[in-house]
Amino acid sequence: xxxxxxxxxxxxxxxxxxxxxxxxxxxxxxxxxxxxxxxxxxxxxxxxxxxxxxxxxxxxxxxxxxxxxxxxxxxxxxxxxxxxxxxxxxxxxxxxxxxxxxxxxxxxxxxxxxxxxxxxxxxxxxxxxxxxxxxxxxxxxxxxxxxxxxxxxxxxxxxxxxxxxxxxxxxxxxxxxxxxxxxxxxxxxxxxxxxxxxxxxxxxxxxxxxxxxxxxxxxxxxxxxxxxxxxxxxxxxxxxxxxxxxxxxxxxxxxxxxxxxxxxxxxxxxxxxxxxxxxxxxxxxxxxxxxxxxxxxxxxxxxxxxxxxxxxxxxxxxxxxxxxxxxxxxxxxxxxxxxxxxxxxxxxxxxxxxxxxxxxxxxxxxxxxxxxxxxxxxxxxxxxxxxxxxxxxxxxxxxxxxxxxxxxxxxxxxxxxxxxxxxxxxxxxxxxxxxxxxxxxxxxxxxxxxxxxxxxxxxxxxxxxxxxxxxxxxxxxxxxxxxxxxxxxxxxxxxxxxxxxxxxxxx
Numbered sequence: 290x291x292x293x294x295x296x297x298x299x300x301x302x303x304x305x306x307x308x309x310x311x312x313x314x315x316x317x318x319x320x321x322x323x324x325x326x327x328x329x330x331x332x333x334x335x336x337x338x339x340x341x342x343x344x345x346x347x348x349x350x351x352x353x354x355x356x357x358x359x360x361x362x363x364x365x366x367x368x369x370x371x372x373x374x375x376x377x378x379x380x381x382x383x384x385x386x387x388x389x390x391x392x393x394x395x396x397x398x399x400x401x402x403x404x405x406x407x408x409x410x411x412x413x414x415x416x417x418x419x420x421x422x423x424x425x426x427x428x429x430x431x432x433x434x435x436x437x438x439x440x441x442x443x444x445x446x447x448x449x450x451x452x453x454x455x456x457x458x459x460x461x462x463x464x465x466x467x468x469x470x471x472x473x474x475x476x477x478x479x480x481x482x483x484x485x486x487x488x489x490x491x492x493x494x495x496x497x498x499x500x501x502x503x504x505x506x507x508x509x510x511x512x513x514x515x516x517x518x519x520x521x522x523x524x525x526x527x528x529x530x531x532x533x534x535x536x537x538x539x540x541x542x543x544x545x546x547x548x549x550x551x552x553x554x555x556x557x558x559x560x561x562x563x564x565x566x567x568x569x570x571x572x573x574x575x576x577x578x579x580x581x582x583x584x585x586x587x588x589x590x591x592x593x594x595x596x597x598x599x600x601x602x603x604x605x606x607x608x609x610x611x612x613x614x615x616x617x618x619x620x621x622x623x624x625x626x627x628x629x630x631x632x633x634x635x636x637x638x639x640x641x642x643x644x645x646x647x648x649x650x651x652x653x654x655x656x657x658x659x660x661x662x663x664x665x666x667x668x669x670x671x672x673x674x675x676x677x678x679x680x681x682x683x684x685x686x687x688x689x690x691x692x693x694x695x696x697x698x699x700x701x702x703x704x705x706x707x708x709x710x711x712x713x714x715x716x717x718x719x720x721x722x723x724x725x726x727x728x729x730x731x732x733x734x735x736x737x738x739x740x741x742x743x744x745x746x747x748x749x750x751x752x753x754x755x756x757x758x759x760x761x762x763x764x765x766x767x768x769x770x771x772x773x774x775x776x777x778x779x780x781x782x783x784x785x786x787x788x789x790x791x792x793x794x795x796x
Contacts, residue, residue: 359485359486359487362485363481363485364481364485371706372385377702380703381732381736383704383723383724383740384705384723385724385727386530386680386724386726386727387595388590388594389651389726390596392643392650397634397638401633401634404633405630412625412629413626413629414625414626415625416621417622419613419621419622420447421446421447422447422632425599425632426443426447426601428631429445429587433585433603436572437576440575444609446604446612446616447599447600448602448616449620449623450590450598450600451560451600452478453600454556454558455478455482455556456619457602457612457615458604459485460612460619467489467519468491468517469483469488469490469491469519469521469522469523470508470521470522471522471524472523472525473712473716474495474532474682474717474722475490475492476525476558477530477531477706477710479523480711480713488520491519493505495529495532495534498534498540499536499537500540500544502540505544520554521556522548522555523556524544525557525560526541526571526573527677528561528675530679531711532673533678533680534673534675534682535675537571538572541574545577545578545583549578554584555574555578555583557583557584557586558586559585559586559587560591561591561677561679563592563644563648564647566675567676568676575603580605585602585603586600586602587602588600588601592644592647593643597631599623599631651679654728654733655681658725659674662683664738665738665741666683667686667745669685670683670685672684679724679725679726679727680724681722681723681725682708682721682722685719685744686719688748689744690718691707691708691719691720692709692718694707695707697743697747703739705721708721708722723737
């Protein structure tokens with residue numbers, strides 16, 4: 290049991306005040322004595338300076354007997370594990386999937402909140418309908434329309450971030466042991482959700498055009514032979530997290546056709562679609578499907594603010610109805626204050642202009658990161674060149690384990706997400722996800738330099754053990770295709786993704 294699992298122990302003064310309010314308090318060797326009218330006084334031990342978790346470290350077995358079976362397979366997100374460490378100001382974090390909220394004008398925030406408080410303070414502080422406030426749903430429909438996807442605002446279910454959409458879909462559809470198909474690698478934040486609902490994940494390899502539909506069809510045939518049917522296919526088709534690649538138009542049509550012919554639901558997660566830096570926009574899966582088999586997950590976390598925790602879902606009516614019931618049991622409704630803030634912001638500001646500003650900044654940071662990778666990565670390293678979104682997927686020489694590498698990197702005050710966090714079958718060991726949106730250009734240059742130094746140290750160590758010199762050389766920029774590592778027992782250990790560069794001396 291961790292500190293986070295415990296109720297915090299209040300300071301002594303707080304305890305005394307609470308005791309007095311309870312009907313009588315005095316002090317003694319135990320600190321506080323609580324008693325009420327006609328009730329015997331009972332001593333309350335004084336706060337001893339330790340949290341409950343520290344005092345009860347030896348009592349884990351007492352609680353372990355109470356935990357549900359699902360806690361045995363629950364996992365912590367690879368990103369959340371790093372959050373505390375990367376809060377240290379000296380650490381350059383390339384690990385988060387963070388929008389740079391410093392770009393949001395403080396005066397805009399103050400004005401919008403002031404207007405909202407003057408016009409709707411009571412409603413902002415009140416419960417709301419589970420489906421979401423009427424004021425916000427047209428705003429979210431407007432965001433979808435900006436990508437060519439037209440929906441009725443009444444079809445939108447407002448959620449507490451896009452993460453809740455994944456949770457509600459699993460709650461609605463998945464029983465223990467059910468199959469869920471995802472890309473490999475997949476969004477690291479979805480892995481704990483799938484694990485909590487005890488889903489069996491089948492991960493489909495990607496290339497530069499996204500999920501390989503030929504391998505998806507093979508997997509579906511194999512599952513059918515086993516008498517198993519996936520509950521849904523989870524995909525981030527545009528600027529995939531963590532891969533950074535985008536599913537081609539042809540494959541989008543193929544995926545929708547498979548969903549319709551085999552009547553399989555698809556969960557399309559689209560957090561980054563409006564953050565495009567180059568290339569032509571592609572239609573969403575929802576727009577190609579017409580709302581029959583595609584469930585759409587959207588969020589304002591990347592284009593407005595992650596702190597307001599506003600996401601949404603569009604789903605076939607029967608599925609949506611069950612998701613509403615599931616949400617009511619989880620949190621009753623998403624924050625009314627956040628929803629009204631969005632409605633006021635859309636009314637008073639040009640949200641599209643803010644998205645354009647972010648895209649310009651992020652594009653420049655992406656370019657700086659790609660240049661730094663070319664400068665500092667060793668021979669045999671490949672990486673993706675995203676046309677948008679927030680991430681680059683980096684694949685290192687096969688002898689490098691990025692989980693071990695992270696421990697050394699943190700000693701150099703730099704962090705990234707190890708590739709294994711995006712798989713459930715042990716793959717991704719020599720890959721990592723790095724983010725360019727939440728750090729400055731100078732921090733990107735320094736962070737990649739530090740990562741490169743740590744990798745170089747590891748390669749020198751392996752070379753000295755093997756008694757062979759480590760290849761050296763300069764760098765070039767290009768658009769070559771990455772080569773997969775040797776297959777392991779469950780398939781390729783990495784996904785072959787297009788790279789932005791290779792070290793000089795490679796083909």
